[in-house]
Amino acid sequence: MSVPISWYLLLAAALFAIGAIGALTRRNGIAIFLSIELMLNAANLTLAAYSRLLGDRAGQMVVFFVLAVAAAEAAVGLALFIGIFRLRRTIDVNRINLLRW
Amino acid sequence: MNPEYSVSTAELASLAPEIVLTVGGSLLLLLEAFAPRLRRSFHWLGLAFVAAASWYVATLPAGPSFAGLIEASSLTAAFSQAVLLAAALGLLVAPGYLSRERLLAGEYPALLLWCAAGLLLLVRGVELLTLFVALELLSLCLYGLAGFHRRIASSAEAALKYFLMGAFVSAFLVYGIALVYGETGSTRIEGIAAALARGQGSPGLLLLGFLLLACGFAFKLSLVPFHAWAPDVYQGAPSPVVAFLSVAPKVASVVVLVRLVLLVAESPLGGKWPDLLALLAAASMLVGNLFALVQRDIKRMLAYSGIAHMGYVMIPLAAPGPHSWQPVLVYLVAYVLMNAGAFAIVTMIYGQPGEQHAISSLAGWGYRFPLLAGCLTVCMVSLAGVPPTAGFLGKYFVFLHAIEHGRLGLALIGIATSLIGVAFYLRVVYMLYMKPEVAAPEGFVIDFGGRVGAVIAAGGSLLLGIWPQRFLSWVAASFERL
Numbered sequence: 001m002s003v004p005i006s007w008y009l010l011l012a013a014a015l016f017a018i019g020a021i022g023a024l025t026r027r028n029g030i031a032i033f034l035s036i037e038l039m040l041n042a043a044n045l046t047l048a049a050y051s052r053l054l055g056d057r058a059g060q061m062v063v064f065f066v067l068a069v070a071a072a073e074a075a076v077g078l079a080l081f082i083g084i085f086r087l088r089r090t091i092d093v094n095r096i097n098l099l100r101w
Numbered sequence: 102m103n104p105e106y107s108v109s110t111a112e113l114a115s116l117a118p119e120i121v122l123t124v125g126g127s128l129l130l131l132l133e134a135f136a137p138r139l140r141r142s143f144h145w146l147g148l149a150f151v152a153a154a155s156w157y158v159a160t161l162p163a164g165p166s167f168a169g170l171i172e173a174s175s176l177t178a179a180f181s182q183a184v185l186l187a188a189a190l191g192l193l194v195a196p197g198y199l200s201r202e203r204l205l206a207g208e209y210p211a212l213l214l215w216c217a218a219g220l221l222l223l224v225r226g227v228e229l230l231t232l233f234v235a236l237e238l239l240s241l242c243l244y245g246l247a248g249f250h251r252r253i254a255s256s257a258e259a260a261l262k263y264f265l266m267g268a269f270v271s272a273f274l275v276y277g278i279a280l281v282y283g284e285t286g287s288t289r290i291e292g293i294a295a296a297l298a299r300g301q302g303s304p305g306l307l308l309l310g311f312l313l314l315a316c317g318f319a320f321k322l323s324l325v326p327f328h329a330w331a332p333d334v335y336q337g338a339p340s341p342v343v344a345f346l347s348v349a350p351k352v353a354s355v356v357v358l359v360r361l362v363l364l365v366a367e368s369p370l371g372g373k374w375p376d377l378l379a380l381l382a383a384a385s386m387l388v389g390n391l392f393a394l395v396q397r398d399i400k401r402m403l404a405y406s407g408i409a410h411m412g413y414v415m416i417p418l419a420a421p422g423p424h425s426w427q428p429v430l431v432y433l434v435a436y437v438l439m440n441a442g443a444f445a446i447v448t449m450i451y452g453q454p455g456e457q458h459a460i461s462s463l464a465g466w467g468y469r470f471p472l473l474a475g476c477l478t479v480c481m482v483s484l485a486g487v488p489p490t491a492g493f494l495g496k497y498f499v500f501l502h503a504i505e506h507g508r509l510g511l512a513l514i515g516i517a518t519s520l521i522g523v524a525f526y527l528r529v530v531y532m533l534y535m536k537p538e539v540a541a542p543e544g545f546v547i548d549f550g551g552r553v554g555a556v557i558a559a560g561g562s563l564l565l566g567i568w569p570q571r572f573l574s575w576v577a578a579s580f581e582r583l
Contacts, residue, residue: 009283016276023269032265039272043279050283059282062230066275069237073268076241080248080264084257093265096258 008049016042029084029091033077040070108167115166115173117157118181119218125150126214133207140205144196144550147210148189151217155185158221169289171225179430179579180224183352187437188217191345193554194445198341201546202250202454209249213345216242223353229278229288229314232357236274236317239353240267243346247338250454259337266330270320277313280306290364297368304370311365318361321354322411323404325384335404339454343400344444347407348437355414355429359421366421379419379511385412386518394525399458402525403443406484409522410436413515416499420506428498430576435491435565439483442558446477449551452544460529465538472552474533476559483562485526486519491565 015038022035044063051059081091088096113120129143158181165172191213199205219239226232244267248260278288284302285293296302316327323331335343362378365371389409396402414432417425450470451458467474483490496519503512565572 016272019272020269029261029265033268036265036268036272039269040275043272043275046276046279047282050279053283054286056286058288059279062278062282062288065230065234069234072241073237073271076244077264077268080244080257080261083248083251084254084261087252087254087257093261096261 005049005053009046012042012045012049015039015045027092027094029081029093029096032093033074033081037070037074040066112166115161115171117161118154119221121150121154121157122214122218122221125153126211126218129207129214130211133211137207140207141196143205143207143210144192147192147214150214151185151189151192154217154221155182158182158185165227169291170228170231171222172227173225175579175581176426177225177356179576180352180356180433181221183430183434183437184217184220184224184349186434187345187349187352187441188213188220190437190441190445190554190558191341191349193550193557194344194448195341195550197546197548197551198339198448200548201452201544202339204250209246212242212245212249216246216345217349220349220353224356226357227290227360229281229290233271233274233278236321237271239350240271240321243342243350246342247334247346249342250339253454255337256339256454259334263330263334263338267320270317270327273313274317277310277317280310281314284310290360294364294368297364297370300369308370311361311370314361315358318354318358319381321350322358322414323351323408324381324411324415325388325408326381328385328388328408331408332401332404335407336398336400336458340400340444340448340451340458344441344448347403347444348441351407351411351414352433352437355411355433359418359425359429362418362421363423363425375419375421378415378421379508382412382415382419383511383514385409385415386515387412390518390521394521396525397459397461399447399460399463399529400444402460402529403440403447406522406526407440409518410440410484412518413496413499416508416511416515417502419503419508419511422506424506425502427576427580428495428502430579431498431573432495434572435483435495435562438558438561438565439480439490439492442476442555442562443480443484445551445554445558446473446480449473449547449555450477450542450545452542452546460532462540463529463532464536465533466542467533469538469542470547473547473555476555478530478533479559479563481526481529483566485523487523489563489566491562494566494569 019035019038019042023032026032044066047059047063085091132139158178161173163174192210195209199209216239219235222235226235244260244264247263248257250256282288284307285296287293287296320327366374386409389405389412393402393405414429417428450473483492486492486496500512500515
C-alpha cells in the first residue's frame, strides 16, 4: 500500500504553518529567514505532490525554478545581514528600530 | 514538454526590450569593473538603454510568444512605457545624490535596468511561473537598491525590513501558485480560466490559492493589510531609489492584479471578489490619508499618501470588467509623474541622507529654490487631485467609473478622503512659501539631470491636466483592440 497523495499535501500544509509561525515569532533575522525557507520548501512539496497526482511534469519544473530563486534570495539576504551587522553589531529585529511611526 | 522545442528568432525578438535592459545592465557592471573612469556617463548610458527598450516596446508585434508564456499587446505596451518612464526618472535624479554621497558606481544603473527588465516581464507574463520569476527578479534588485547607501544604518535597515517582509510574502505567493496549479492542472492564465469554467477543482482550495496570490501582489502595492513596510522603506532607502521604487513596481503589480481579478471575477468563484476589493480600496484610502495627516517627515508622509493612491487605483476593480483597465492606466501614468517628481525634488533639496526629512525644515525654501519649489508645488497639488493637474484627471476617471458601475459609496469615500489629503499636501506648499526660513539648507547638490527630471515630472503632471486630449486619445488607442 502506498502513501496517499493527500498525506503529502497535509504534511506540506503543516510545514508551511510551522514556517509562517516561526517567521512571525522569531527575533533573530537569520532564524526568520530559515523559517521563510521552510515555507518555500513546503510549497515545493505541494507542487511535487500535485505534479504526481496530475501526472503532469510542469509542477516539478516549477520546483526547480523556486529552488533557484530561493538560492538567489539567500545570497542577497545574507549580504544584507552582513551589511547591517557591520553597522549595528546585531541582527535582532527588535533592536533594529531606527525607523518607526 | 516537447523535447524538440526550440526557440525561434521571432520569439527572441519578442523579448527585445527585456534583452536590451538585461544586456545593458550587465554591460554597465562590466564597465564599472574595467573602466571606472567613465562613471559619470553610466547614468546617461543607462538612459540610452531605457530609450532603446522603449522603442522596442513601441514596435513590438502584438501576440503571444514563447508558447504562450508572455504576450504583447497595445495594453501591455502602454503599461510598459509607464514603467520605463519611471526608470528614466530614477536614472536622471540619481547621479547628483550618488556623487554627493560618494556612492557613484555602475551597480546603481545596472540594478535599476535589471529591475526594469523584471517589471516589463511582469507586465507581459500570462503564466504563473513567469510572473513569479519576474517578481523575484525585480524584488531582488530592489532589495539591493534600497540598501544602496551602505554606510548609513537607516538604509541597511530599510533594505533588511523590505527583504524579510518581501521574502515572507513571496513564500505565500509560491504556495498560492502550488494550490492553483494543483486544483486546475495548469499554470497558464488561459488554462486556469478554462478549468474554472469547467468547475474543476475544490472551490475552497482554489479560493485560498487565489487569495494567497492576490496577497503577494497587494504587498507590492502596499494595500492596507500589507502596507507596514512602505513607510519604513521609503524613509530609510536613498531618495532617488524611492523615486523609482514608489512608482514602477506598483504599475507592474497593478497589471497582474487586474489580470488575476478579471480571471477570478469572471469564473463561478468570483461572487465575493468585487466586495473584497472594495474593502481593500476603502481601507487603503482611509488609513493612507489619515496616517499621512500626522507625519512630520516628508518621505513618510509620501509613503502613506502612496498607500492611499493605490487605494484609489483599486476602485475600478470593485466593479471588474475589461472597462476597468482604462481608469487604472490614466491614474497610474499620473501617479508615476507626480510621485516620482516629488521624490526627485526631495532627493535634491534635503542635503542629509538618513532618517530625517522634516517637513518643517522646508520653511521659506520656496524663495531659495524657485524652480524646484515650483515643481514640488505642482507635484503636491497634483497628488492632492486639484484641477488642472494629472492627479485630478486620474481621480476624475476613477470616480466616474465607480459611479457608472454602481459603486457610489466607494466614490464618496474616495472624494471624502481626497479632501483630507488636500490638508497635508498643501501644508508642504504652505511651508515653502508662507513661513519664514528657520534653517539654511546645507550640503545639497542640484545637478542638471535632477533639474531635468523634476521639470519633466512636474511639467508632465501639469500638461496632462491642461491639455488631456492627446494623452486620452493615446490611452483610448491602447484599448481599441481589446
